[in-house]
Amino acid sequence: MKNGMKVLLAVVSVGVLSLSGCASTIQYGDAGSAKPVAKEFGSSDLQQIAESMVDSMITFPPLVELTSSRRPVVSVDKVKNKTMQHIDTESITDSIRAKLIRSGKFRFIDRTTDAQTIEELKTQQDSGLVDKKTAVKFGQQIGAEFLLTANFSEIRQKAGSTTDVYYKFSMSLKNLKTGILEWSDEKEIRKVFVRGTFGG
Amino acid sequence: MMKRKKNFAVNGLTAVALILSLGLAGCSTTAGVETTGKMTWDEQGARTLEKNVVFNNSGLKGDIQIVEVKSAMAGDIMRAQATLRSKDRDTLPFQYRFDWYDAGGFEINSGAGSWKPLILYGRETKTIQAVAPDPRAKEFKLKIREPD
Numbered sequence: 221m222k223n224g225m226k227v228l229l230a231v232v233s234v235g236v237l238s239l240s241g242c243a244s245t246i247q248y249g250d251a252g253s254a255k256p257v258a259k260e261f262g263s264s265d266l267q268q269i270a271e272s273m274v275d276s277m278i279t280f281p282p283l284v285e286l287t288s289s290r291r292p293v294v295s296v297d298k299v300k301n302k303t304m305q306h307i308d309t310e311s312i313t314d315s316i317r318a319k320l321i322r323s324g325k326f327r328f329i330d331r332t333t334d335a336q337t338i339e340e341l342k343t344q345q346d347s348g349l350v351d352k353k354t355a356v357k358f359g360q361q362i363g364a365e366f367l368l369t370a371n372f373s374e375i376r377q378k379a380g381s382t383t384d385v386y387y388k389f390s391m392s393l394k395n396l397k398t399g400i401l402e403w404s405d406e407k408e409i410r411k412v413f414v415r416g417t418f419g420g
Numbered sequence: 421m422m423k424r425k426k427n428f429a430v431n432g433l434t435a436v437a438l439i440l441s442l443g444l445a446g447c448s449t450t451a452g453v454e455t456t457g458k459m460t461w462d463e464q465g466a467r468t469l470e471k472n473v474v475f476n477n478s479g480l481k482g483d484i485q486i487v488e489v490k491s492a493m494a495g496d497i498m499r500a501q502a503t504l505r506s507k508d509r510d511t512l513p514f515q516y517r518f519d520w521y522d523a524g525g526f527e528i529n530s531g532a533g534s535w536k537p538l539i540l541y542g543r544e545t546k547t548i549q550a551v552a553p554d555p556r557a558k559e560f561k562l563k564i565r566e567p568d
Contacts, residue, residue, distance in 0.1 A: 252534030254515045255568050267534035275551035279494035288495055322529070323497065323554050 259385045259413040261307050269389045269407045270315035276405040277393070278323050283403055287325040294326050294393070295364035303374035303387070312389070313370065329364050366402065367394045381415040452477055452565030457489050457500055459558045467493075477565075483508050484564065487545065496555040502562050503547045506540040514538045516564045518550035520557040528553055537567070 254264045277283060286292065296317055299309035310332075320326045344355040368391065375386040392404040458470040471489045475481040488503040498520075506512060515535040520528045540546055552560070 250535075250568075252517065252532075253568060254535035254537050256537075264534060264537075268536055271534070271536075275549075278497055279499060279551055281494075284495040319553065 256411060259383055259411045261303070261305055261387065265387065265409050266312055266315065268409060269312055270319060272407040273316050273389070273391050273405060274319040274323065277320065277403055278325050280403050280405075283325075283393075286402075291325060291327045292365045293329060293362050294320075294366045294368055295329050295331060297367055297369040299370040299372050301372050303372055304376065305374070307372070309370075309372060312372075313368070316368075316391075329361070363396075365396060367396055368392075369394060383413040383415075385411045385413070387411075452563055453480055453484065453486065455486055455489055455502060455562040455564075457491055457560050457562075459491060459498060480564070480566065483512055484514070484540070489562070491560070494551065498552040498557045498560070499549065500552075500560045500562070501547055501549045503545060504538075504540065504564070505545045506543055508540075509542040511539060511541050513567050514540065514564055515567055516548055516562060519561045519563070520552050521559040521561070522556040523558045525559070528557055535565075535568075538564075 251263070252267065256262065256264065278287075296313050299313060301307055301309050317328055321328060341356055341358055344350040345358070370389065370391040372390075373388050375388075377384045377386075387409040388406055389409075390404070390406040392401045394400070395402050454474045454476065456470075456472045460468055460470060462468060469489070469491050473486050473489075483506065485505045485507055486502055487505050489500070490502075491498055491500045493499070500518060514537075516538050517533045517535045519533055522528055536548075538546070538548060548562075550560070550562075
């Protein structure tokens with residue numbers, strides 16, 4: 221009887237030790253991890269979309285030819301978010317823009333910082349603090365030749381315990397002078413979520 | 421009575437061991453397959469690709485085969501493609517990533533790449549592609565691993 225109790229105690233203590241491994245922990249994760257955590261739009265989805273769009277754009281033969289001798293100026297439009305989620309779509313276009321700039325093939329104008337630009341130029345022109353010879357004048361910025369536009373949509377289907385989420389990100393490069401779409405591509409992502417019997 | 425308790429204790433021990441081993445299995449990290457391709461030019465100026473495949477995981481070696489590795493240029497930007505073949509009859513999930521290096525062997529945008537999911541159906545052959553981040557890239561490394 222006593223021996224039995226001892227063994228039982230040992231078992232319980234081993235069990236407690238193993239359980240203590242499940243206590244709350246915090247650690248750094250891999251920012252490039254492709255582990256899906258939820259059926260909602262996640263970091264890996266963003267990275268996949270951005271890389272796929274940039275890879276397609278800088279290898280598209282007419283654009284390769286166009287960018288071989290010069291770096292066209294592009295403006296980025298807001299993404300039309302047609303999904304049922306609140307997504308920071310600017311974060312997606314920021315990633316795409318950063319990758320395109322780093323490729324050395326395109327140059328960008330940024331309309332989101334125009335208010336600050338005007339403020340700075342006004343100060344340079346009117347405050348009397350800045351040497352007129354070095355003060356930047358109004359009306360000298362370069363107009364964008366292309367506009368990068370995007371649509372983001374989602375199709376969600378549910379049957380029993382399975383939820384199937386399909387994302388589609390479409391992007392186009394529009395020639396602002398001619399109105400022609402010089403390049404277009406889309407990236408599809410499918411996520412399948414199966415609710416476990418005991419899962420929350 | 422005593423015998424029954426002992427049996428219970430032994431059963432409990434087995435259960436704990438089982439749970440522990442299961443827990444450990446869930447935590448195991450997987451090394452994977454590494455493939456490198458280095459672009460060089462011979463005296464005639466012809467472009468060649470030096471290839472090298474390393475399997476760090478014997479399990480993965482039994483599941484996947486790298487059939488072909490090639491590269492091409494899109495303007496001045498290097499592209500890479502690898503053809504993979506599943507040796508398994510079942511559908512298997514993998515992750516892969518391409519890292520890029522310049523002519524001096526320095527990684528471009530070190531650590532910035534992300535893993536991409538890849539699904540290989542039974543005995544399927546599939547190609548995966550990537551494009552270098554900028555014209556400096558002369559060498560790439562493809563890593564394949566089991567999902568984390």
